[in-house]
Amino acid sequence: MTCAELLIRLLRERYDVDTLFGIPGVHTVELYRGLQGQAIRHVTPRHEQGAGFMADGYARASGKPGVCLIITGPGMTNIATAMGQALADSVPMLVISSVNRRDTLGRGQGRLHELPSQQQTLSGVSRFSHTLLDPDALPEVLARAFAVFTSARPGPVHIEIPIDLFAAPVTPPTNWQAPRLYRPAPNLDGIAQAAEWLRDAKRPLVLLGGGCVDAPEAARQLVERLDAPCATTINAKGLLGRDHPLDLGANTALPAVRQLAHDADVILAVGTELGETDYDVVFDDGFTLTGRLIRIDIDPEQLVRNQATALGLVGDADSALKMLLAQVQAPLSRDGAQRTRAAHEALALGSDPAFSTFVPLYDTLAKTLPEAILVGDSTAPVYAGNHLVSQPEPRRYFNASTGYGTLGYGLPAALGAQLARPDLPVIALVGDGGVMFTLSELATAVEERLPVVIVLWHNAGYEEIRRYMDAHGVPRLGVDLRAPDFQQLSVGFGCAARRVGSPRELADALASRPGDAPYLIEIDAFAWQSSLGVAP
Template identity: 60%
Template sequence: MLTCGELLVELLEGLGVDTVFGIPGVHTVDLYRGLPNTAIRHVTPRHEQGAGFMADGYARVSGKPGVCFIITGPGMTNITTAMGQAYADSIPMLVISSVNNTGQLGMGGGRLHELPSQSNLVSGVAAFSHTLMRPDELPQVLTRAFAVFNGARPRPVHIEIPIDVITAPADHVRRKLGALPSRPGPCPHAIVHAAAMLKAAKRPLLLLGGGCADAAAEAQRLAEALDAPTAYTINAKGVLPKGHSLALGSNQTWVPVRKMVLASDLILAIGTELGETDYDGVFDGNFRIESPLIRIDIDAEQLNRNYPADLAILSDARQAMQALVAALGEVPAFNAEGVGSQRAATVRAELDAQWPANWKGQCKVLDTLQRTLPDLIVAGDSTQPVYSGNYLFEATRTRSWFNSATGYGTLGYGLPAAIGAKLAAPQRPVIALIGDGGIQFTLPELASAVEAGAPIIVLLWNNSGYGEIKRYMQNRDIPTLGVDIYTPDFQGLARAFGCNAEKVTSLDHLAALLEAAAKADRPSLIEVWEHADFLA
């Protein structure tokens, strides 16, 4: 007899799933019955939040949905933080959980792991949550989930399956999955209108978001066709080649870029929420758009959030940019010393002159990382060199710099996300850039990395506490309670988990440690003391 749980893993494999993150429990063990008959790899985290963050990192690097198997009740409450981060950053994640037997749902009988409604619990951090009441529904619901991942704004999807449905016979179920939709293209009339507006503009500006991550070539062609300075969000880093003459980086928070926004006579925003953590990271409310605004987004509701559009185009970013370049027709050959590049160079010079002095040491570390490991992936947490790196670091390609300091803004993300990233791109060096406070949220996932054979590099920025929050309190004359936390021996802990571990004594030493870690067969923890003399 084929059970619904066995059919599930068979269908997942057919949809291209190659990795599942989860912790088996008494309610989910029958999801595992069919796994050995597939090529799907199972990775066991040490906490369900870790499972979600691993799935997130895997999805950001691979572009494929990260998939989790999660136990009823506490497993689902544990993973909701990770789902919240993925929801905020438009990351495809499929969370498949158990739930109590169909006859027990909503009864409040005090059953093991019982909640009044798991589906209601996660509805705010998922594109949808579905309770599978019969095995016959499974192909349709999976098709619906992957339609969100493939053809709409990607976000987490939750499918819960009652225990008695997981074990129910499914031999009779038709295995046919529905055709997955392609992403929508733009309205031709809207493209003609947008092209006319862009041709008439004298000082255009491009704002690109994470929705452009898979359209770097198209973004470069469009920017050069318009001779438009281009700023991009943190999740779009790498969308223009490093050092491109039109690039403004991810610096919309800073005054020189804000002045350019106000001085521009037309703004084209593509695949971006125009949200606070990318455009107003100092939270002063002073990022403003006063010129005509064209917005292109795959999410119809997003087209007029935060800043209303003068022209709104519902479309996939790549298709819209291709259509715009075609509609612009013959344009002068791009000149890297032209007006647009000169405008961008002026802003970059102003930015370089106003970086905070205490970023100097962090900049040295970031430069050493990229110089030593040019094709690195950085999965960051909420920590000082991530905050500064969000402005200073320029990735060599997209899907290579991401972190939890944007959007939802959780802690503990960097370590498990790096594990997921390494499993998605085993040939590339992957760094978890995390602070001593954040790593204590998910420190046991070092064991998961060892077990999974994921030789990530954990670059631990140690300032013996919650340094950013402490400074925030000091600047507001608030007593600094709760921020000077106990700092354990991270070297000893890492070695106990089976990792290599070293403390950095100089930048040359850091480079040597990075080179060795990139060749190691196990994870390496490299600890940097924030106040070290070599960072002064």
């Protein structure tokens, strides 16, 4: 067995990988020899950044690591942006790449795809980056990668294999079973102290982040037992179910929720960075906590970032929530639902002029496709959806507006989500500016016959940056873009398309979507706003 063959077999038989994203190159062809006869679906994106975003969407929708096969040099610098987004949002992604022959590494000989140090270049956007120098060490290195995915704070891992090792003979392992690894549980004394503070609290608040997405039942039970208002981050939407009476949504940057947070005497924050793009998206440092803050996170460094922690516990969110439930057995009464309802009434999101354009959009999507996974780019509808959307389960709403905040994420990530969850409808929410970064992935959607609905908000440029320039007295330069004819482009790709200008037309278009192919619905933003009587 060769190193390349062993790699593919380990991925399939030991780690249950069923989908790979990659673009074959002269440095990776031996990996494709190893793919022959294996029960793994290979998807060919049109750009390595698209491969990374597809792997990201696959991982977020499924909970399993997304896996990419990438060529040396430009392939790796192309995927680095996607790795940066996955790193910021703690998304498990395995990037396996080639690198030049061992005897040429670091010699600067001008070899094909050569970088001075590919490993160092990628180490900044990965949990770790490893150069395989001994083919027999491959099982151990892969085990390290999956240990990060399953038992630590996840994120991208990069493993590079010199091209002279792909065909090297290896000794296959005698045991093909993956090790059973568990995440750490919090300290029992710390849990007891946290439970005591929460029981005695008069105005408790719970903050749940993306680290809790695999613990929805425990999260919901604890929030209800504490009778505490609960804010969920964007990546944690759906944890409590749709429209739960204690769910404040992802609205911690808005005044009513900030006041509630400021007044809370005990705050429990689980699996959340308490970072800027979730808690301070207005960028004024206005999210302040004055009560005793209990933090639980699998990453010890997160316990002391961004806010002053009174009690910090390292451990898995699911274990921690269940341990707290065991300590808080009797339901408490602290007017949680009333406090949450008062905050929502003060927010009045449905009538807020900042969101009025998009309330009918999300009402239409929820009525027509209530079970859909919504995958967004950095675009105006998504910024509004972060506040407006409520989902029935976690892993059904995610986008690139948090953390790294890249453009071009929405379309390829939606394709990855559809591959991971063929049983659910998937909607990509993109803008006419950002979609141009990865529009070529429409070809992948057509080729793979993925029934993703692409809802394209067309407002002729970078509207959010235009508004920012206007607000700061900066002349509008570089933001008024000439867009292509998306209808003709879609037809050229072999994708059905339709242009709409009102909620009724959007509902009609959604009702006529094909079930076995992508469908692009272009919303004329100005016609849409006119139909609602909203000023552009």
